[in-house]
Amino acid sequence: MSSPTRSGIYFPYVINLQKSGCEERGADFFDLYMYLLCVILALAMKYALVLGRTNKISVAELGSFFDAGMDAPLGRSNPVGRPRLGTASSLSLTEPRLGLMEVAKSGAVAYAENLPAPPQTFLNKLGGCVEILEIFEKGIAIGAVESLILKYLIKACEGQKGKLLFAVNIVPEGKSSSLLKYLLPKLKKALKEVGVSANYMNNDLKNVSAVLAVKQNLVGMKTNISVIEEGEGRFSLGFSVAMQDFEAYSKRDYGKPFRDARVGMLPPKLAQMMINLATHERSECAFTTRHASMAGQPGAQRKPGLNWPQQPTLVFDPFCGTGTILMEAMLLGNSVVGSDADARMATGARTNLEWLRKNFKIAEGVTSEVSTKDACHCERLQGAKRSISVVTEPHLGPPLSTFPARAFIEQVMNELSKLYLDFFKNLAKWLPTGSPVVFLFPVWHNGNKEKIHISALLIDKIEAFGYIKTTFVPLKETSLFYDRPGQVVGREIVRFTKK
Numbered sequence: 401m402s403s404p405t406r407s408g409i410y411f412p413y414v415i416n417l418q419k420s421g422c423e424e425r426g427a428d429f430f431d432l433y434m435y436l437l438c439v440i441l442a443l444a445m446k447y448a449l450v451l452g453r454t455n456k457i458s459v460a461e462l463g464s465f466f467d468a469g470m471d472a473p474l475g476r477s478n479p480v481g482r483p484r485l486g487t488a489s490s491l492s493l494t495e496p497r498l499g500l501m502e503v504a505k506s507g508a509v510a511y512a513e514n515l516p517a518p519p520q521t522f523l524n525k526l527g528g529c530v531e532i533l534e535i536f537e538k539g540i541a542i543g544a545v546e547s548l549i550l551k552y553l554i555k556a557c558e559g560q561k562g563k564l565l566f567a568v569n570i571v572p573e574g575k576s577s578s579l580l581k582y583l584l585p586k587l588k589k590a591l592k593e594v595g596v597s598a599n600y601m602n603n604d605l606k607n608v609s610a611v612l613a614v615k616q617n618l619v620g621m622k623t624n625i626s627v628i629e630e631g632e633g634r635f636s637l638g639f640s641v642a643m644q645d646f647e648a649y650s651k652r653d654y655g656k657p658f659r660d661a662r663v664g665m666l667p668p669k670l671a672q673m674m675i676n677l678a679t680h681e682r683s684e685c686a687f688t689t690r691h692a693s694m695a696g697q698p699g700a701q702r703k704p705g706l707n708w709p710q711q712p713t714l715v716f717d718p719f720c721g722t723g724t725i726l727m728e729a730m731l732l733g734n735s736v737v738g739s740d741a742d743a744r745m746a747t748g749a750r751t752n753l754e755w756l757r758k759n760f761k762i763a764e765g766v767t768s769e770v771s772t773k774d775a776c777h778c779e780r781l782q783g784a785k786r787s788i789s790v791v792t793e794p795h796l797g798p799p800l801s802t803f804p805a806r807a808f809i810e811q812v813m814n815e816l817s818k819l820y821l822d823f824f825k826n827l828a829k830w831l832p833t834g835s836p837v838v839f840l841f842p843v844w845h846n847g848n849k850e851k852i853h854i855s856a857l858l859i860d861k862i863e864a865f866g867y868i869k870t871t872f873v874p875l876k877e878t879s880l881f882y883d884r885p886g887q888v889v890g891r892e893i894v895r896f897t898k899k
Contacts, residue, residue, distance in 0.1 A: 445511035450531040457880045460872040461673045464680035470501030507633045508572035527672030533638030566623040567608040581605045610643050647826040658748030663721045671728040678789040678838040679713050692880035713787045718775035719794040725748030727732040727756050733763045739773040746772040776822040776883040780830040788835045800888040830867035835898045844892040867896040
C-alpha cells in the first residue's frame with residue numbers, strides 16, 4: 401500500500417500480514433492506524449531542509465543525525481512509525497524514511513519535526529543542505545497558494561516601516577516557472593490594494609540567489625518564501641530561517657594559502673558530508689559494535705529521533721593532501737591527525753590549518769597534527785584517548801579531461817589496487833573495533849555509456865582484512881556517488897566499520 405496523506409506528503413509503506421485468524425480481521429484496523437499515524441507525523445513537521453545537488457548524499461548525511469527508523473539490535477523501543485503487531489506482521493519501507501523526518505516525494509527537501517541545534521548552527525554543520533525553511537502551511541492545493549502567501553506577508557510587515565521586500569521561490573528550482581511568473585505580480589498588486597508598499601527581489605522572475613537573499617536581509621525579515629511542490633497537486637509554504645554560508649565555503653576553498661589542482665581539489669562541502677557520515681555514523685553495524693562502549697557513559701542515551709550527543713572524536717586523514725578534510729573536521733569540533741607521503745603536501749596542510757585558526761572560530765581543545773608519512777605504514781595514533789574516525793580521499797589516479805582507453809584505466813586500477821589494499825591491511829593492525837572508515841574510490845565514466853568501478857574488485861578483499869561495509873541509513877545503499885557534469889573521474893563514497 402502506498403498512500404499520500406491529506407497534508408500532501410508521501411508516506412510509502414508496504415504491509416505484509418500473515419492473514420490468519422485475528423491477523424486477517426485486524427488488517428483494516430492496521431491500515432487505518434498507519435494512515436492516521438502518517439497524518440499526525442506530517443502535521444508535526446516544522447522544518448524543511450532544502451537538499452543540495454547530490455541529494456542522495458544529502459539524505460545520507462541527514463540520516464546520520466536523525467532517527468533512521470530501523471529495527472534496533474540494542475533492545476531500544478521502536479522509533480515512531482515502526483509499530484509491531486506481534487510476530488505475525490512486519491513493516492517494510494519502500495522509499496527513504498528518516499523516522500521523525502520525511503523525504504519529500506520530489507527528493508528536493510526533507511522535513512523534520514525538530515532540529516538538533518538552532519537552524520543556522522545546524523546548517524553550518526551540513527555540507528549537503530543549502531537552506532532551512534520553517535513551514536507555515538502544509539499540504540495545500542494550488543488555488544490556496546496565493547492567498548496564504550498574501551496573508552503571511554501582510555502579517556510579516558506589521559509594525560514595519562518603509563517598503564516591504566520579499567521573494568518567492570519554487571522548490572525544486574526550475575520547476576513551475578509559470579507559477580512564479582503568475583504569483584509575483586499578483587502578490588505585489590494585492591499588497592498595494594491593502595495599503596502595503598512592496599517589491600519582490602526575484603530578478604527576471606526567477607528564484608532568488610542565496611547571495612541576494614542574505615544581502616537584502618530577507619532571511620532576517622522572514623520574507624524569503626518558498627513554495628514546495630509535493631506532487632499530486634499539493635504544496636507546502638515556508639520561510640527561510642537559515643541559508644548556507646556561501647562566503648565561508650568560498651573562502652576556505654579558494655582563499656586558503658596552499659592549493660594544488662593536481663591533487664584532486666576535494667570540495668569543502670563534500671569533505672563535510674564525509675566527516676558527518678563517519679563521526680555521526682548510524683547503521684546496524686555501528687549500533688552493534690558501539691553499544692558496549694557506550695553503555696554507562698554519561699550522555700550516551702539518544703534523544704528520540706535525533707542522534708545521540710556526540711562524544712569528541714579524532715579524525716584521521718592518512719592521505720591529507722592540502723588538508724581540506726582536516727580543516728572541515730576542526731570546524732565541526734573534532735581534533736585531527738593527518739599525514740601525507742609528500743612532504744610538500746604535509747607542509748602545505750600545516751600552513752592551511754594555521755590559517756584556519758586565524759580566520760575561523762575553532763572550538764577550544766581542538767588539536768591538530770600533520771606529519772610526512774606513507775599511508776601504508778601509519779602506526780597506532782599516540783595519545784588518542786577518544787574514538788577514531790578515518791575519513792580520507794586517497795590518490796585517485798591521474799586527472800583526465802577525456803575518457804581514456806580501457807587498457808590505460810586497467811593499468812591505473814592495478815596501481816591503485818595495491819595502494820588501497822596495502823593501506824587497509826596495515827590500518828587493520830591497530831584501528832580500534834567499531835571505528836568507521838569513510839573512503840573515496842575513483843569511478844571512471846564516459847557520460848552514461850560506461851562506468852568502471854575499482855571498488856567492485858576490492859571490497860571483498862578489504863572485508864577479509866577485518867572490516868564490514870556498512871549501509872547508509874536511510875537509503876539502504878552501501879555506495880554513494882559524487883561527480884560533476886562532464887567529469888571523467890567521479891568519486892564513490894564507501895563506509896567500512898572495523899570489526
